[in-house]
Amino acid sequence: MSLLEVSGLGIAFGGLMAVNDVSFAVKPGEIVSVIGPNGAGKTTLFNMISGIYRPGRGAVRLNGEDVTGEAPHRLAEKGLSRTFQNLQIFQEMTVLDNVLAGYHLQERGPIWADLLSLPSMRRRATIARDGARALLERVRLDKTEGQQAGSLSYGSLKRLEIARALALNPKILLLDEPAAGCNAVETEEIDHLITELAGSGIAILLVEHDMKLVMRISSHIIVLDHGEKIAEGDPATVSRDPQVIAAYLGAGQEEEAEC
Numbered sequence: 007m008s009l010l011e012v013s014g015l016g017i018a019f020g021g022l023m024a025v026n027d028v029s030f031a032v033k034p035g036e037i038v039s040v041i042g043p044n045g046a047g048k049t050t051l052f053n054m055i056s057g058i059y060r061p062g063r064g065a066v067r068l069n070g071e072d073v074t075g076e077a078p079h080r081l082a083e084k085g086l087s088r089t090f091q092n093l094q095i096f097q098e099m100t101v102l103d104n105v106l107a108g109y110h111l112q113e114r115g116p117i118w119a120d121l122l123s124l125p126s127m128r129r130r131a132t133i134a135r136d137g138a139r140a141l142l143e144r145v146r147l148d149k150t151e152g153q154q155a156g157s158l159s160y161g162s163l164k165r166l167e168i169a170r171a172l173a174l175n176p177k178i179l180l181l182d183e184p185a186a187g188c189n190a191v192e193t194e195e196i197d198h199l200i201t202e203l204a205g206s207g208i209a210i211l212l213v214e215h216d217m218k219l220v221m222r223i224s225s226h227i228i229v230l231d232h233g234e235k236i237a238e239g240d241p242a243t244v245s246r247d248p249q250v251i252a253a254y255l256g257a258g259q260e261e262e263a264e265c
């Protein structure tokens with residue numbers, strides 16, 4: 007069964023249909039990428055799925071439940087978390103504290119228990135700290151836990167953001183341009199990490215301009231152009247699709263669908 011189902015999703019800004027009638031599904035452990043030229047509607051689609059924009063039409067289902075237009079924190083509780091195109095890292099905080107910030111988003115205790123530093127809260131803090139350390143190991147940043155986040159390389163910051171999203175224990179992770187601004191080595195580290203996360207059963211929905219990465223890791227690709235889905239399929243099928251090639255060539259993009 008699909009974990010995420012998007013059906014007939016659409017939104018208009020003024021007179022512009024930024025996303026129009028887009029449908030697709032993502033199963034556990036799948037890596038589904040959304041590609042398309044600049045302005046095709048990829049981020050807007052992500053914003054509707056992750057509750058930042060309320061869709062004008064259509065529906066989003068998570069595990070069979072209609073979650074259309076629900077707030078991001080509600081979706082996070084239900085197993086959907088995301089990263090952003092622009093890094094949302096607290097540069098002044100340590101690497102470990104950045105991941106702990108992700109845990110605190112799901113804290114449930116009453117505020118007075120925290121203030122009184124009750125044993126139950128201290129126990130929870132220890133569990134969160136151990137969990138955050140395990141996540142840092144998973145994204146290969148365990149050696150840097152005490153460093154200020156601002157001192158990390160760009161590729162490491164991208165992985166730190168993924169670690170923080172993982173603190174919410176997602177069933178599906180939306181990654182908005184995880185390799186943007188990364189060099190070849192950093193991109194390869196992101197590649198391994200995403201593949202490993204999918205291997206552990208997490209569904210991945212990816213927006214990414216690095217076509218080599220997309221073609222290498224995706225199980226399925228959705229292609230948008232001017233807000234519409236113009237093609238979908240496995241990497242080989244999509245990269246040969248004349249409509250896809252025309253959309254990229256027409257937009258004069260640096261990246262090409264075929265690689």
Ligand SMILES: Nc1ncnc2c1ncn2[C@@H]1O[C@H](COP(=O)(O)OP(=O)(O)OP(=O)(O)O)[C@@H](O)[C@H]1O
Pocket residue numbers: 019022024042043044045046047048049050051
């Ligand atoms: N908040 C907004 N208000 C008005 N128009 C918007 C808004 N957000 C996006 N748009 C427009 O919607 C269209 C789709 O934009 P979007 O950012 O989703 O594209 P994209 O595929 O993510 O582009 P890129 O690859 O450059 O990030 C564009 O024409 C954009 O100008």
